[in-house]
Amino acid sequence: GLLENSPYPLVTLNPDVVDDIQEKGGTILGSSRGGGKRVGEIVDSLERLNINILITIGGDGTLRGAWDIGEEIKRRGLKIAVVGVPKTIDNDLSFIQSSFGFDTAVTQAVPSVIGAHTEAKASINGIGMVKVMGRESGFIAASTALAMSDVNFCLIPESPFDLEGENGLLAHLKRRILARGHAVILVAEGAGQDLVPPTGEKDASGNVRFGDIGIFLKDKIEEFFRKEKIEIGLKYIDPSYIIRSAKANPNDSIYCSRLGAHAVHAAMAGKTQALISLLNNKFVHVPIKEAVSERKYVNIEGSLWRDVLENTRQPASMKN
Known part of the structure; x- marks a missing residue:
């Protein structure tokens, strides 16, 4: 949806669209791989659509992309906040107690x-x-x-x-x-x-x-x-x-809701290139660059x- 010629149309997330998503598995937004070399086109789309907050949801690949998008936004001098939400069932992101999806x-x-x-x-x-x-x-x-x-x-x-x-x-x-x-x-x-x-x-x-x-x-x-x-x-x-x-279990459903709320609050407060993290049972903002600097291992x-x-x-x- 962030690429101009994407076959997937933009979706307005109004109450009617999101009313029952907590009852569904997967993601209503869809998922993708690759496209990391098209950062400029993504920022072009953000400008064209007059979007001033971008929330990215995913693992290390998504977060690296979010960091690159944030860097391009800074280079252009735009006022667009980029905030990451950790989503990977592998639970392999650093500086995060647990990523949502893992418990489920x-x-x-x-x-x-x-x-x-x-x-x-x-x-x-x-x-x-x-x-x-x-x-x-x-x-x-x-x-x-x-x-x-x-x-x-x-x-x-x-x-x-x-x-x-x-x-x-x-x-x-x-x-x-x-x-x-x-x-x-x-x-x-x-x-x-x-x-x-x-x-x-x-x-x-x-x-x-x-x-x-x-x-x-x-x-x-x-x-x-x-x-x-x-x-x-x-x-x-x-x-x-x-x-x-x-479908997300109750722990992940609660976690998702709170991550989303904290992501919006962070962006509205002017934070950018930050990842919402639960660390020591407290929600904190972690620089995306730090979160993807190394993988978390057993x-x-x-x-x-x-x-x-x-x-x-x-x-x-x-x-x-």
């Missing part, structure tokens, strides 16, 4: 883990595997593993692992199967990318397209147990987009990952 994502991931556990227990040497989102940060997987004590192996991008060898995933999985007769694996999409053959592709935003770790692990696990002459029943569940498009030496390891009882390291 974990809530939605739990039923998939329950299903995987049920299927695993019902099969001979059953293995239930669930893949969730998390390209570079494994917060969804880690929090879901804490919410469900049924997870036996939680694999995240921050904690590399080997497949083969005495201390590799496959050996530990075999020991679990022989001891308990079933296992549940929860894997973030960005985990184990050093093991997966590279795709050599990039998306519209320039991010490397990851190989599918879920399918890769499924094939490797089945091949391993075939060679070991151990019968297994592996069920693979990929709820990624179901999780992302779900600290594998910290208490969150320690608690995950205690819950899953997996080894602290699965490297040989």
